[in-house]
Amino acid sequence: MVIFQNVSKIYNSNAHQSIALEDATFTINPKEFVSIVGKSGAGKSTIVKLLIGEERPSKGRVVFSSYDVNKLKHKDLPQLRRRIGVIFQDFRLLHNKTAFENVAFALEVAGRLEKDIKKFVPQALEMVGLKDKTSNFPKELSGGEKQRVAIARAMINHPDVIVADEPTGNLDPMNTWEIIKLLQKINELGTTIILATHNKDIINYLDHRVISLENGRITRDEEKGKYILM
Amino acid sequence: MLTTLFRIIKYGFLGFWRNGWLSTATLSIIVLALLVFEGLMIFNVLTKTALEAIQDKIDISVYFKIDTPEDDILQIKKSLESLAEVKSIEYISRDQALEIFRQRHADDPTIAQSLKELKENPLLASLNIKAHNPKDYVTIADYLDKTHSKIWFEKVTYAQNAVVIERLGKIIDTAEKGGFVLIVFLALIAVLVTFNTIRLAIYSSREEIGIMRLVGASNSFIRGPYVVEGIIYGLLAGVLSVIIAAPIVYFVSPYIKIFISEMNLWSYFTSNLIGILGYQLLLGVALGVISSTIAIRKYLRI
Numbered sequence: 001m002v003i004f005q006n007v008s009k010i011y012n013s014n015a016h017q018s019i020a021l022e023d024a025t026f027t028i029n030p031k032e033f034v035s036i037v038g039k040s041g042a043g044k045s046t047i048v049k050l051l052i053g054e055e056r057p058s059k060g061r062v063v064f065s066s067y068d069v070n071k072l073k074h075k076d077l078p079q080l081r082r083r084i085g086v087i088f089q090d091f092r093l094l095h096n097k098t099a100f101e102n103v104a105f106a107l108e109v110a111g112r113l114e115k116d117i118k119k120f121v122p123q124a125l126e127m128v129g130l131k132d133k134t135s136n137f138p139k140e141l142s143g144g145e146k147q148r149v150a151i152a153r154a155m156i157n158h159p160d161v162i163v164a165d166e167p168t169g170n171l172d173p174m175n176t177w178e179i180i181k182l183l184q185k186i187n188e189l190g191t192t193i194i195l196a197t198h199n200k201d202i203i204n205y206l207d208h209r210v211i212s213l214e215n216g217r218i219t220r221d222e223e224k225g226k227y228i229l230m
Numbered sequence: 231m232l233t234t235l236f237r238i239i240k241y242g243f244l245g246f247w248r249n250g251w252l253s254t255a256t257l258s259i260i261v262l263a264l265l266v267f268e269g270l271m272i273f274n275v276l277t278k279t280a281l282e283a284i285q286d287k288i289d290i291s292v293y294f295k296i297d298t299p300e301d302d303i304l305q306i307k308k309s310l311e312s313l314a315e316v317k318s319i320e321y322i323s324r325d326q327a328l329e330i331f332r333q334r335h336a337d338d339p340t341i342a343q344s345l346k347e348l349k350e351n352p353l354l355a356s357l358n359i360k361a362h363n364p365k366d367y368v369t370i371a372d373y374l375d376k377t378h379s380k381i382w383f384e385k386v387t388y389a390q391n392a393v394v395i396e397r398l399g400k401i402i403d404t405a406e407k408g409g410f411v412l413i414v415f416l417a418l419i420a421v422l423v424t425f426n427t428i429r430l431a432i433y434s435s436r437e438e439i440g441i442m443r444l445v446g447a448s449n450s451f452i453r454g455p456y457v458v459e460g461i462i463y464g465l466l467a468g469v470l471s472v473i474i475a476a477p478i479v480y481f482v483s484p485y486i487k488i489f490i491s492e493m494n495l496w497s498y499f500t501s502n503l504i505g506i507l508g509y510q511l512l513l514g515v516a517l518g519v520i521s522s523t524i525a526i527r528k529y530l531r532i
Contacts, residue, residue, distance in 0.1 A: 002244070052444065054444065054532060074531075075448070075449070077443075078443075078446045078447060079446075080446075080450045081443075081445065081446035082446035086444055092437075092441045092444070093441075094438050094441060094442070096244075096245065096248045096249065096438070097244075097439070105442070105445060105447075106445050106446065108234075108237050108451075109445060109446050109447035109448065109451055111233065111234055112444065114231065114233065138415075153445065157446075161367060
């Protein structure tokens with residue numbers, strides 16, 4: 001369960017204000033697959049950053065299951081982040097760790113035992129189709145493969161929610177569809193997916209709930225939404 | 231808890247190994263810094279020994295007239311010993327003086343011959359006075375000048391050497407102060423260079439640190455491996471700096487001995503090896519750990 005309640009985010013820089021998000025209110029229920037759409041700079045990434053506590057809202061309240069995100073202390077943020085899997089446009093893999101170690105890292109930070117890691121990490125890598133690339137470093141993987149490592153890392157802790165911020169932005173169409181299908185599969189297994197994207201084809205194909213953003217404001221929130229050009 | 235500690239140590243070693251070039255570059259800078267420290271340590275010992283050797287050569291000698299009774303000389307010695315400035319007094323009787331003179335010129339048959347021809351011992355009894363501090367000789371000379379036993383004095387060497395002693399005192403003073411300033415200055419440079427190098431190494435992995443935070447790693451879990459890397463840097467650099475210094479000290483040692491005959495640098499180095507190594511390790515580890523901890527702080531705010 002994710003709740004945004006009248007959330008605004010305003011960046012102040014030398015007497016110059018820029019509004020990233022204005023008075024956003026929505027609720028995302030467990031097991032939903034929600035897309036957040038809008039042009040670059042519409043506020044999609046801001047929503048992601050607010051949810052994982054990378055940024056704090058200027059106004060309003062962000063709630064994730066039992067966490068009041070904007071009231072969490074800095075040292076409690078890791079607890080929250082272990083329950084939300086995040087996938088980024090630029091993959092954000094640890095470049096001096098292998099695919100296996102990148103996925104294992106998410107378990108290690110949670111203090112999981114070595115025998116769990118040996119069991120779960122290969123399973124996750126197999127699910128994303130990278131069984132043969134476990135000991136490759138990110139620089140030896142293609143864009144699509146990197147993103148699949150990132151997905152394996154995001155789902156390894158069995159999070160309640162996976163947030164994907166433009167996960168296909170750097171990928172070719174083939175890989176794009178594979179990533180989207182993976183996300184659908186994870187959603188079918190019971191994980192909430194929040195997908196931020198500006199790819200029209202994906203939205204129209206998914207046929208799920210769509211929240212549209214424009215200049216930091218929510219303009220539409222529809223079940224079975226379509227991407228509408230603004 | 232134990233698993234986490236194990237993982238932190240493992241990642242510390244992995245990070246050191248996989249960032250090969252960066253680690254080597256950082257390590258060499260720390261080795262250089264530690265060599266500077268080692269040089270300073272040796273420089274300190276050298277100046278100290280040199281200055282002590284010079285100080286030891288300074289003294290005031292009082293020569294007594296030939297007919298001075300020994301009891302009076304010993305009386306004067308006792309009264310001088312009560313002065314706070316006096317470090318030691320050596321009494322050399324006329325017989326001892328002759329003996330010393332003989333030994334010194336044992337190889338010279340002319341002098342030995344002429345000594346034999348003399349019926350009486352021509353040498354004077356003397357007191358060699360050493361002060362704690364070169365500055366104190368003025369006070370002692372003053373005291374000698376005013377004492378009523380002065381009638382027995384044949385000559386007091388201070389009068390002739392006063393200028394030299396005073397100047398030496400000043401030189402020793404300046405050398406000590408200057409040495410200290412130099413040591414502090416160079417040590418500061420070495421610390422700053424090391425800190426900056428480690429800061430750059432961590433700067434290059436700032437994105438990684440951010441990613442770790444976003445994946446849910448706690449600050450201590452992120453910081454741990456970098457601190458372990460700092461410890462590895464310190465230990466390796468400490469050992470390497472001693473290994474590099476050893477042959478240098480070995481070759482320089484004979485040349486140092488020419489200037490300061492009391493100093494055997496090589497034997498000082500070998501007999502204090504454990505101490506030096508310990509110092510270097512401690513310094514290296516402290517530098518590594520403190521620099522990493524400070525440098526990583528600002529990347530952990532995400």
